[in-house]
Amino acid sequence: MSLEVFKYDNRIVRNFAFATMLWAIVGMLAGVVVAFLMAFPQLLESIGLHTEFTSFGRLRPVHTNAIIFAFVGNGIFTGVYYSLQRLCKARMFSDKLSYIHFWGWQSIIVLAAVTLMMGYTTSKEYAELEWPIDILITIIWVVFGWNMFGTIIKRRESHMYVAIWFYIGTFVTVAVLHLVNSFELPISFMKSYSWYAGVQDALVQWWYGHNAVAFFLTTPYLGIMYYFIPKAANRPVYSYRLSIIHFWALIFIYIWAGPHHLLYTALPDWAQSLGVVFSVMLIAPSWGGMINGLLTLRGAWDKVKTSPVLKFMVVAVTCYGMATFEGPMLSLKNVNAIAHYTDWIVAHVHVGGLGWNGFLTFGMLYWLIPVLFRTELHSKKLANTHFWLGTLGILLYAIPMYWAGFTQGEMWKEFTATGQLKYGFLETVTNLVPFYILRGIGGLFYLSGAIVMVYNLIKTAKQGSFEEETEAQALALKDQEEHGAKHWHSWFEKRPTQMLIGSLVVVLIGGLVEMVPTFLVEENVPTIASVKPYSPLQLEGRDLYIKEGCNSCHSQMIRPFRSEVLRYDPQDLEYSKAGEFVYDHPFLWGSKRTGPDLAREGVTNPDAKWHYVHMLDPRSTSEGSIMPAYPWLLEKQLDTSKTRDKITAMRTLGVPYPEGFEEIALDSLQREAQGIANELKKSQINTYADREIIALIAYLKKLGTDIKVKDK
Amino acid sequence: MKKEALLAIDNVEIYPVISFVLYGLFFAGVLFYISFKKKSTIQKMKDLPLD
Numbered sequence A: 001m002s003l004e005v006f007k008y009d010n011r012i013v014r015n016f017a018f019a020t021m022l023w024a025i026v027g028m029l030a031g032v033v034v035a036f037l038m039a040f041p042q043l044l045e046s047i048g049l050h051t052e053f054t055s056f057g058r059l060r061p062v063h064t065n066a067i068i069f070a071f072v073g074n075g076i077f078t079g080v081y082y083s084l085q086r087l088c089k090a091r092m093f094s095d096k097l098s099y100i101h102f103w104g105w106q107s108i109i110v111l112a113a114v115t116l117m118m119g120y121t122t123s124k125e126y127a128e129l130e131w132p133i134d135i136l137i138t139i140i141w142v143v144f145g146w147n148m149f150g151t152i153i154k155r156r157e158s159h160m161y162v163a164i165w166f167y168i169g170t171f172v173t174v175a176v177l178h179l180v181n182s183f184e185l186p187i188s189f190m191k192s193y194s195w196y197a198g199v200q201d202a203l204v205q206w207w208y209g210h211n212a213v214a215f216f217l218t219t220p221y222l223g224i225m226y227y228f229i230p231k232a233a234n235r236p237v238y239s240y241r242l243s244i245i246h247f248w249a250l251i252f253i254y255i256w257a258g259p260h261h262l263l264y265t266a267l268p269d270w271a272q273s274l275g276v277v278f279s280v281m282l283i284a285p286s287w288g289g290m291i292n293g294l295l296t297l298r299g300a301w302d303k304v305k306t307s308p309v310l311k312f313m314v315v316a317v318t319c320y321g322m323a324t325f326e327g328p329m330l331s332l333k334n335v336n337a338i339a340h341y342t343d344w345i346v347a348h349v350h351v352g353g354l355g356w357n358g359f360l361t362f363g364m365l366y367w368l369i370p371v372l373f374r375t376e377l378h379s380k381k382l383a384n385t386h387f388w389l390g391t392l393g394i395l396l397y398a399i400p401m402y403w404a405g406f407t408q409g410e411m412w413k414e415f416t417a418t419g420q421l422k423y424g425f426l427e428t429v430t431n432l433v434p435f436y437i438l439r440g441i442g443g444l445f446y447l448s449g450a451i452v453m454v455y456n457l458i459k460t461a462k463q464g465s466f467e468e469e470t471e472a473q474a475l476a477l478k479d480q481e482e483h484g485a486k487h488w489h490s491w492f493e494k495r496p497t498q499m500l501i502g503s504l505v506v507v508l509i510g511g512l513v514e515m516v517p518t519f520l521v522e523e524n525v526p527t528i529a530s531v532k533p534y535s536p537l538q539l540e541g542r543d544l545y546i547k548e549g550c551n552s553c554h555s556q557m558i559r560p561f562r563s564e565v566l567r568y569d570p571q572d573l574e575y576s577k578a579g580e581f582v583y584d585h586p587f588l589w590g591s592k593r594t595g596p597d598l599a600r601e602g603v604t605n606p607d608a609k610w611h612y613v614h615m616l617d618p619r620s621t622s623e624g625s626i627m628p629a630y631p632w633l634l635e636k637q638l639d640t641s642k643t644r645d646k647i648t649a650m651r652t653l654g655v656p657y658p659e660g661f662e663e664i665a666l667d668s669l670q671r672e673a674q675g676i677a678n679e680l681k682k683s684q685i686n687t688y689a690d691r692e693i694i695a696l697i698a699y700l701k702k703l704g705t706d707i708k709v710k711d712k
Numbered sequence B: 001m002k003k004e005a006l007l008a009i010d011n012v013e014i015y016p017v018i019s020f021v022l023y024g025l026f027f028a029g030v031l032f033y034i035s036f037k038k039k040s041t042i043q044k045m046k047d048l049p050l051d
Helices: A011-039 A056-088 A095-118 A131-153 A162-181 A198-233 A240-254 A258-262 A269-281 A283-295 A301-306 A308-331 A333-339 A343-372 A380-412 A425-430 A433-463 A488-494 A496-524 A536-547 A562-568 A608-616 A631-635 A643-652 A661-682 A692-702 A706-711 B002-007 B014-035 B039-050
Strands: A003-009 A184-188 A191-194 A469-475
Touching: A003 A011, A003 A056, A011 A056, A011 A095, A011 A343, A011 A433, A056 A095, A056 A131, A056 A162, A056 A198, A056 A343, A056 B039, A095 A131, A131 A162, A131 A184, A131 A496, A162 A198, A162 A240, A162 A496, A184 A643, A191 A643, A198 A240, A198 A258, A198 A283, A198 A308, A198 A343, A198 A496, A198 B039, A240 A283, A240 A496, A240 B014, A240 B039, A258 A269, A269 A283, A269 A308, A269 B014, A283 A308, A301 A308, A308 A333, A308 A343, A308 A380, A333 A343, A333 A380, A343 A380, A343 A433, A380 A425, A380 A433, A380 A562, A496 B014, A536 A643, A536 A661, A536 A692, A608 A631, A608 A661, A608 A692, A631 A692, A643 A661, A661 A692
Parallel strands: none
Antiparallel strands: A003 A469, A184 A191
């Protein structure tokens, strides 16, 4: 028996930590910009920056992706690379893999930002990146997992601390989620169609979307919480037993809750109910975790008062508690009926994002950088300033958004004494502008806090000296065998592979039971006979709608409420049916109604001229509108080089275009385009038939018209 | 619409039931597992980050 001497690699931790800070600023800045665009849609026009690359629909995914995958992603890796080595008493498995992981991830982020601004997007929220980048993500994720498992396997500590469980659960589940949701058929480099259509696509997407929150924003951060709070407070976690329950209950329940994003939609009722019940159950493990985190600090509250690190962590855990209380509430159907599609949801995610992820990351960084650089924090005062700027930022963000969401949700549903809708849609929007301004200011506060932090930590790094490697020693694992390895219940803590398979099984059960029935239905979806595939021009128009991110502001899903059918389908009072979406690869139901629902736009508003003028300048037709202008659509020529391939691809996916249709697709496209150009001409608008706007109008005119044919 | 289509699959209501039974069993398993852990092991695990 001899002690082995080895070194922890701190360079990779430092690199991820600085990447976290860089992307924090970038992601939050993008957030502040989109926030102000919602209040002042012409903001960028006034400084000459309103281009197609910087319009709201394209910048919004830049913000969400930058925060989730760049800021929080790098935060996760910072925490994992630091804590895993220490908990395993081993250096990372391979420095080379660490290096590939780091640079691979940063390249993905840069590619993501560039391609999203160029309009390459699948339209699926938090999975917008196109297929070549999806493949890159898969490769880099495997590199990360390989490196992590290599380290766990060569560890010198027989027990795996609960933080490692959370990391393993994260790795496995994110891999499954990414693979399943990214099933798409490439048409060309950077363009693909989702394999699934309509209801199924929606179910898969929100199974993914919900669990991206669970397994990217939550479980890895819980691992970080379980490591760094004890570390920073210098006392062990309150209850280790509770942390085990927290882990298993959380990964088991989370995976079922996705359908709560689709309440009152065309998703089958039983799936909706399942989502509701499991969502409500989620509160138990989540609160168990929160209490566990907070009670770890029992008897140390005097420390909390003086330590910025602990202050940030306490607020983070509290926000985790608030967000996980609110989540189940929002899953109740009667609450959801008001909150869904409004800014209430935006407030909810930001309590999680700004409070839980943001503040926990800040706490971790304030603790980590001085340790890595063997020095004290440059300025505690600045850290406290950051704390207050951040806290104020959260409040200024969340309160107006709750208010806005609640107000708008109610206004949508209000009737006059004679049974008419009380408010036009636009009225409910202009009413929100002051709230949007306040929210933007809240964002500015939060962002300036983060800038103060970056300054403070760079100063700290400069005044210290970086420790590239930390020396440590421990017995080799084989020399420790006799200690307690025989107890059957140590089975999991000691066997990473079993842990991996265990989490995989738990997660797959949830995924399968939820999805299999919905996929079985495929043959049974009653195809509404009158619902026809998109014409080539409409299909191109739909792709423009996706490219411009119109779905980030517009839903296409009329829920079965009187207030909604009356607003969006006043003629026939029909809500949206599953059969209407069978050719929708991908589905475009949307999740936010900043603008009105467009599911029946072709019925309620078929006027080509109106759309033409509206797209050029929304405020000319709709006073006070906050929709961006799209002047480039009027100028750019429609790219029809892929039309043929698109038709063929859609047929592969099961859309019943007749054999040989791709050959005449371009003729059909030109004929339809000419028709719309002629219609515009009659209204004194002279344009060429080959412009993008024509295709977009064709798509808008088609929306919701098929189902009407049948009724007549 | 969709709901009728689902009813056409035999016994669709069995799926939610399966999920609850699975969860119940699973949760009981976890409880059983942790309640039989030795205090000393728990303490050892707890102290891991502080080593």
